[in-house]
Amino acid sequence: MVDLLATREFQIGVLTGVVGVVVIYLVLLLAGAVFGPWVVAKASGVDIEIPRLIGMRLRRTDPKVVVGAFVRDRKRGGQHSLDVIEAVYIAFKQDVERGGDLLELVDRETARAAAKAKGSA
Secondary structure, three states: OOOHHHOHHHHHHHHHHHHHHHHHHHHHHHHHHHHHHHHHHHHOOOOOOHHHHHHHHHOOOOHHHHHHHHHHHHHOOOOOOHHHHHHHHHHOHHHHHOOOOHHHHHHHHHHHHHHHHHHHO
16 A cells, blocks of 8 residues: 555645745735735826836835825825835835824925035035
8 A cells, every 4th residue: 555645746746735825825915015006006097117016015115105105296296206205215214104204204305405405506
């Protein structure tokens, strides 16, 4: 009688199944973190590419927060780029995580940079 658990085909099947479950879990995790903000942006009429959102996630930036601030900026007629908003988020991540308004920080920092550039010109 052949011991089913000892067969090579069974072991390969179990290993393949475990790897498959881990891959599916990671894909779903990434999809939730990336596609949610993408849908919000599309529904708001703002065009953001999925690779940009994946890049944010890899840089440990919260795409939900950055996209939310970008959408609010566009809705109020602002012209801040997504890069600027993300850079301010990275620079002031602790302030934002403690409840600070990212868009107010962006406005403050761009005004400070403009004043500095005007003063040095």
